[in-house]
Amino acid sequence: MAVAVQGMGHSVKRKEDPRFLRGKGNYVDDLKLPGMLYMDILRSPYAHANIKGIDASRALAMPGVLAVVTGKDLDAAGLAWMPTLMSDKQMVLPVDRVVYQAQEVAAVIATERYIAADAITQIDVDYEPLTPVVDPIRALDPSSPLVRPDRENKTNHIWHWEAGDKEATDRLFEQAAVVAKEDIYIPRIHVCSIETCGCVASFDRINGKLTIWMTTQAPHAIRTVFSLVSGIPEHKIRVISPDIGGGFGGKVPVYPGYVIATVASLQTGRPVKWIEDRSENLQADSFARDYHITAELAADADGTMKALRVKTVADHGAFDAAANPSKFPAGLFSICTGSYDMQAAHVEVDGVYTNKPPGGVAYRCSFRVTEAVHAVERMVDSLALKLEMDPAELRLKNFIPPEKFPYKSATGWEYDSGNYPAALHKAMERIGYQDLRREQAEKRARGELMGIGISTFTEIVGAGPSHTFDILGIKMFDSCEIRIHPTGSAIVRIGVQTQGQGHETTFAQIAAEELGLPVANITVEHGDTDTAPYGLGTYASRSTPTAGAATAIAARKIREKGKLLAAHLLEASPDDVEWVDHQFQVKGDPSRAKTMADIAFAAYTNHPQGMEAGLEAVDYYDPPNLTFPFGAYICVVDIDRGTGEVKIRRFLAVDDCGNIINPMIVEGQIHGGLTMGMAPALLEEITYDEAGNIRQGTFMDYLLPTAMETPAWETDKTCTPSPHHPFGAKGVGESATVGAPPAIANAVVDALSHLGVTHMDIPIKPWMVYKVLEEHGLAQP
């Protein structure tokens, strides 16, 4: 009899929830070890200053203070600087200069949290303020002060990177009948997972082993980097990433606090806890976006797109600490031709240092796909305005046709599969696109403002194939190890690390599907480098495309052996045994069958002579290509003429992420992604004043969406499986964050387009809209 496995396609209730619902999660700050010390960090009030001296004597005299760590102390141990993931280096603590506001200056180690917090106020730092470099364009002027005099190149320019065919692109632009051009700024934003970052570092002097509980999305990579930097052998370092309260990419980098806490534990031989405040998190941890883009789209008079030209200045802050694959300083930005069939494209990006915290990290998309999608989707609408063509019609005219997949893009990517017209047609039908256009025309005639915005994006996820993708030389494979126990239950260990995505459930479903064991009998473990197989971690929507594939393949390896065991039990030739309906059976005879539980028992109790006992397998999966999820989003907005406020009336997301493991979890990912897409479109941005002071340094000014601003998202799907992924999945975690911002921006521009508006930078705030209304006499006082 076949077992109820609840494999692929089931909305299985999450296995991780029972502990979270009871307040029994294991987040880093929940950990309390005997003798544990607490660390707090003093931060710079200046964006750019020399440090002429640090006097910690008053702090050190306080009862309960054990140590004050400064850059000079670390320098003596060769640890004042650490490598970033992008072949740059970053200060752990400054020796003589700070380069952004809120940068770590010194750390206090004390017996209690409150004492550490008191003590940092008692450290005297003698600063000599310097002129800060705030504007990345002015930073490129030779007269600009230098952010990084430590580098050989005495310039604020970090690197130049380009993709595509410049000559062909320029030629097409010369011949083009129509060219749309916009300057598009994509603001600096911050992920703000509700749990901030932190760690407990615990060095055991007796066995020389360092254990670090850390809010990290990539525990194995951290272990290797810590070993290389500290010289501690890798088997003497154990990184544990326990329950993580949201990551979104912000927990990929190595922050100075982790390193200082580790040094403090090595020195004291006691566990040291460091948990940052929200303001520290928001002011100093790595930022995303901050792209100054100039984009041009060339087309024939009938709207046939020809070429795309993009120039970008990327503000990376004071250290290039982006978490990109090594060969891609601008991430996967060259995906910017999007869903459209173009003859040529040319993309240039220049990375620039400024006196701001490191940029280029992540906001639920680390590899610059959001920037690319925003640019191209805004340009398509800008072109539609020029051509006086409906933006849906223009998209349908220029989509890469379904029959052209696998499709080689003008910048060199090979899209695995897609059916863009199907997704857009589905979205238009479901939302009633033509009716909405009629309603808009009627309202416009009455002076009311509504807009309809479309985004038909293509994502690029699942990094990545080892021939191109590595981080600091470590190839971007991922892994899974499965052991089946004698009584037919199993443990699945994976190299990726959940931060809310539900891996304990979805990876159990993958294994269940492939092994024919019930989901309930499978435990998934991850995040402990002593037990999990090596992997690069979870970010960039890579878990299902990489470790998910590894899980399926490890299970299939087990099935290979299982087949031999089944043949032995069924007294048949292995060639006559097949895997049908989650069990082994003799070909054409379902009455002669064995379940995986039968096989597991036999593997330990009754295996044939000459065969190894046990039933387990491991797989390190190196994907042959990336996967290319896509979607068609339509947003309807109404504009309040009294306040300029943009109200999202409806937002429909039609997503295609290939075959789905757990529809409920996928929908949840899309809801969350849409909300993190709406946030930078309407609410969130980080800006600095001329002195380099951050203007949105707490949750009072940095506006995360609440339930009040967030609409009731509508979702739907199409399904175009990935042809190269073992079970046809593509990854989905970031699709909505990538796809949503241009749908919203396009809707607002659409609402105002009859007033001559062709572009608005995000976040689109009420005052910006009100100004437009005022200029055209449409504002209601």
Place this chain on the structure above:
Amino acid sequence: MAQVKVNINGAPYQAEVEPRLLLVHFIREVAGLTGTHVGCDSTSCGACTVLVDGVPSKSCTLLAVQVDGGDLQTVEGLERDGQLHPVQEGFWEEHGLQCGFCTPGMMMTAVALLERNSNPSDDEVRRAISGNLCRCTGYVNIVKAIQYAGAKMRGEPVTGAAESAA
């Protein structure tokens, strides 16, 4: 130092604490109940929400001494006799949580809402949780979870989005 005596989930806790000790640190570190979380330093996120004499309160913005003699409820007190509270059940059934960090505070706010309004509209639910930030879920399923709990508490039949385990 000051004496603080409170009931948390029906159990008495008593300690000699600094007058400046935040209630959330009393709960987490003195009482050892780590289900209540800290997500900000500006009373914005609601991860620290507990019920103080039945009223949802941000425990990061109260001193422990302010609630001396009070009756507190935290996430750890929701389950009764091995039975999940309808709000907990709703969050599980409707996939109202992802990373789980905002969840305890969110659920305490929901419990208080349903106690004073047993049949809220979606808009009333959204208004009630507007002081609780969630970065993962986009709130849609949280609203559904709270509506599920309301229906269950009213004795109406409920079905969630999730399949139960076989």
